[in-house]
Amino acid sequence: MTRAAGSRELRHVxxxxxxxxxxxxxWGKYSDARGEHQAPATPSIALALAELTTxxxxxxxxxxxxxxxxxxxxxxxxxxxxxxxxxxxWRDHGxxxxxxxxxSASNFDRSAGxxxxxxxxxxxxxxxxxxxxxxLSTQRLSRLARLGSGSAARSITxxxxxxxxxxxxxxxxxxxxxxxxxxxxxxxxxxxxKKTGSRDGMRHTKGTSPYYAAWLAQCKRDYNxxxxxxxxxxxxGSAGQPRARVNLSQAGPLIEANCLTMHACMQxxxxxxxxxQPATLALxxxxxxxxxxxxxxxxxxxxxxxxxxxxxxxxxxxxxxxARRVPSVVxxxxxLPGGPARIIDAQ
Ligand code: PMV
Numbered sequence: 001m002t003r004a005a006g007s008r009e010l011r012h013v014x015x016x017x018x019x020x021x022x023x024x025x026x027w028g029k030y031s032d033a034r035g036e037h038q039a040p041a042t043p044s045i046a047l048a049l050a051e052l053t054t055x056x057x058x059x060x061x062x063x064x065x066x067x068x069x070x071x072x073x074x075x076x077x078x079x080x081x082x083x084x085x086x087x088x089x090w091r092d093h094g095x096x097x098x099x100x101x102x103x104s105a106s107n108f109d110r111s112a113g114x115x116x117x118x119x120x121x122x123x124x125x126x127x128x129x130x131x132x133x134x135x136l137s138t139q140r141l142s143r144l145a146r147l148g149s150g151s152a153a154r155s156i157t158x159x160x161x162x163x164x165x166x167x168x169x170x171x172x173x174x175x176x177x178x179x180x181x182x183x184x185x186x187x188x189x190x191x192x193x194k195k196t197g198s199r200d201g202m203r204h205t206k207g208t209s210p211y212y213a214a215w216l217a218q219c220k221r222d223y224n225x226x227x228x229x230x231x232x233x234x235x236x237g238s239a240g241q242p243r244a245r246v247n248l249s250q251a252g253p254l255i256e257a258n259c260l261t262m263h264a265c266m267q268x269x270x271x272x273x274x275x276x277q278p279a280t281l282a283l284x285x286x287x288x289x290x291x292x293x294x295x296x297x298x299x300x301x302x303x304x305x306x307x308x309x310x311x312x313x314x315x316x317x318x319x320x321x322x323a324r325r326v327p328s329v330v331x332x333x334x335x336l337p338g339g340p341a342r343i344i345d346a347q
Pocket of ligand 1: 022149152
């Protein structure tokens, strides 16, 4: 048991989780004869970011309905429904009882589509786990976070973590934050709010992209190749290993290729899921130019327009300076790896 044992006596808990950005992407829901599951069809590897956090407080309330406040405003509509449904899921599993006031705030722009569902559901699940009598194992917690948002499973373990494909996987820590030799420069670009969320986007891609089967097969190969570069085997639980002797010039091309394969698959959906903006492409091209100038840097892009640059820790300030010069980049955040989700207050 890695979490503090939960208690029905508790009234108020605060938890923090970091956003994570996939280096090998999850895109597609796992399905079998019983239908589609809230689980990944592709295995993924992601880096949690110390600078991007969501802090969530949970307070027990007497009765009535759950109260949900996001970034200082009362949540409504679909946003509210997604969170109240998630609380109900914990009640249906018999893990918690009663109603809660949820207050959640991220230190980055939630509407910009930068992995806020990962840190959001990981922080919420971690806070909820404090109310579970006897507590929850990290694996169980990661599985429960995944039911809120697939990528949230990886924010539970944080740092460099993997989430295997399958019906009910949990994330596992590959390399702890202090031993990950890389960081990431988050480049937020000028972009309209996304029209398609990841759940609908994944369904649409699976249903209409002629490249979907090829994506599933390639992503599995990329996952195994990145584990091999990291000198980790698919089954190894390697937390606590010495700093992975990881050569970014070996891992980087895999990271970019995996991202581009996912986007090619999405772009071939009908109608296309095209998330990029001109500044997205400008950053992709700039990354190649920076490499020609001998800077070791590689990009990745989620289902959105923002670009995430992976580089060695020591290169973060320089890569951030270069990124700020690219037109239409509205915000640049250099970040070291972040740790696991954690409870910071319990009363
Ligand atoms: O966690 P979700 O359901 O929002 O899906 C995440 C999908 C990507 O961000 C595009 C890839 C990933 O592995 O995080």
